[in-house]
Amino acid sequence: MLTAAENKTLTETGAETPMGAVFRRYWTPALLSRELPVPNSGPLRLKLLGEDFIAFRDSDGEVGIVDARCPHRGANLFFGRNEDCGLRCVYHGWKFDVHGQCIDIPNASHAVAERLKPNAQIRALQVSEWGDVIWAYMGEGEPPKLPQFEFAKVPPSHRFVSKKFQQCNWAQACEGGLDTAHFSFLHAGINDGEKVGLHQVGLSSEDIAGQNEPTRLARFRWMIEDGEPSFTVLDHAAGMLLCAAREADNDDVYYRMTQFLMPNHSLAPGNFPEDNNLGNTWVPIDDTSCWIFCYCWNPDRPLTERECHQLSSGSGIFAEVDEHYVPLRQRGNDYLIDREAQRTSSYTGIRGISEQDAAIADSQGLIADRTKEMLVQTDLGVVRFRQTMFDATAAVASGSEPLGVEHPDAYFVRSGDAVAAPESAVEDVVSARFGQMGGHPL
Ligand code: FES
Ligand SMILES: [Fe+2]
Known part of the structure; x- marks a missing residue:
């Protein structure tokens, strides 16, 4: 039997919780590799530990798991076009690579776009594909070695x-x-x-x-x-x-x-x-x-x-x-x-x-x-x-x-x-x- 507080600690894994902090120290299975079957296949919605992401496999076959929200005006990148090594928001064309870098801002002048790009980087999880599973690391800093299952x-x-x-x-x-x-x-x-x-x-x-x-x-x-x-x-x-x-x-x-x-x-x-x-x-x-x-x-x-x-x-x-x-x-x-x-x-x-x-x-x-x-x-x-x-x-x-x-x-x-x-x-x-x-x- 647990106290109500202990039960809460055991079961809640959101970003600001003690167990959430524990989970974020480990690699976690996020998707099956076959859910992103080929380069440029359709992006997927992915919720992990209460946080929303979009997962996609780029033209080189690399997997990105990125923040779902476009930093321009908040459109959801699930609707994005997966094209030419990046995910492009379909609202005004901003484009992001698997590391979350903003690589194109086509609705602003060149000078403005270059200034905005570094600040428009979106969160991207560290990703590793292993054993037909796409693993993600949701913690800060360098992840540990993958668990050797x-x-x-x-x-x-x-x-x-x-x-x-x-x-x-x-x-x-x-x-x-x-x-x-x-x-x-x-x-x-x-x-x-x-x-x-x-x-x-x-x-x-x-x-x-x-x-x-x-x-x-x-x-x-x-x-x-x-x-x-x-x-x-x-x-x-x-x-x-x-x-x-x-x-x-x-x-x-x-x-x-x-x-x-x-x-x-x-x-x-x-x-x-x-x-x-x-x-x-x-x-x-x-x-x-x-x-x-x-x-x-x-x-x-x-x-x-x-x-x-x-x-x-x-x-x-x-x-x-x-x-x-x-x-x-x-x-x-x-x-x-x-x-x-x-x-x-x-x-x-x-x-x-x-x-x-x-x-x-x-x-x-x-x-x-x-x-x-x-x-x-x-x-x-x-x-x-x-x-x-x-x-x-x-x-x-x-x-x-x-x-x-x-x-x-x-x-x-x-x-x-x-x-x-x-x-x-x-x-x-x-x-x-x-x-x-x-x-x-x-
Ligand atoms: S909201 Fe994504 S480009 Fe405008
Ligand atoms: Fe059983």
Whole structure:
């Protein structure tokens, strides 16, 4: 439970807020590269942390993210012409390059234009394109090195990235990604009125009893059977590894290990070695909406056409979205909840893991009220996330860098699952599963 003031600090990321100052110390995903597909393609409106920008790709292929307002008389540059290495305001023709320099003022004499140009410079963010994502740095001065995420370092054929819109505050959506205890309920199936693993929906009890269950399926049953995982949190130089342990078969322990990376990224569990890896970034648009960037990658092989097709049409953390990346099943249509399915096959009656997560985060309100919570042991990950974010506001207020900014290489980590003997120490399970990629110690 937080005080009202703490809740405000956690959730508000506008320009003059403590958490806004934290976010502005890090690179943030701003757009997918494919949203600006070719040189001189149409400029886009872009709102980040409550601030309005226009993004465009110039004739040389360079991306600019600039102030939306033309300094002449305030026309919006969204309507601008993207031409010959610059964005030209269509009201009276003033033109700006990707760095925000005013490079033409055609409605004034040469002498006046030359005098005005330096003062007509508009704000331009530092931009870097990496891993099929356009990253922006909204802070002052020299940005840090980009966070060295594995998805961005593998060859392009080994990854698929996308995004989805969500109509609620970034922090509660992010908490949903860190609260892996909810899988035992929210993402369960139903069979004969009983909660079952997703792989057991539609099977008869004899089928279930005789099922030859490999570990990658049995884990869905373990999650249903043990709704009270015990959490261990291991801190590292860019965030923390949240290890949720559940009872498996024969006294073994099933670990689902999630990375939280400052200030708004997570790498999801649910994969064994050789499986695809998954990650998210929750990017505040303003205080009541966010973009959730989604990454899938395989370090060892290209993703198949079938996998890419599945991900782009909605699967796991990837939602089924329209051409504007708005989920088809969303707040406005109650996620197309199907009450009959809720009785017979699905715990929620909502199709899609991503959509189930979105429904429940949205349902907490546009900004979740954390002054009225009753937290239990399995909320440890959520509690530690909040503490880490508050530590970051304190660091910035005292003039130091928040966690991770000075350790871009510590973002080169993985998340995933493991099955271990009951006597194993968590640290040993982590190093056996990930080696150095479990997290660089502080
Ligand atoms: S308002 Fe943009 S050129 Fe006049
Ligand atoms: Fe979930």
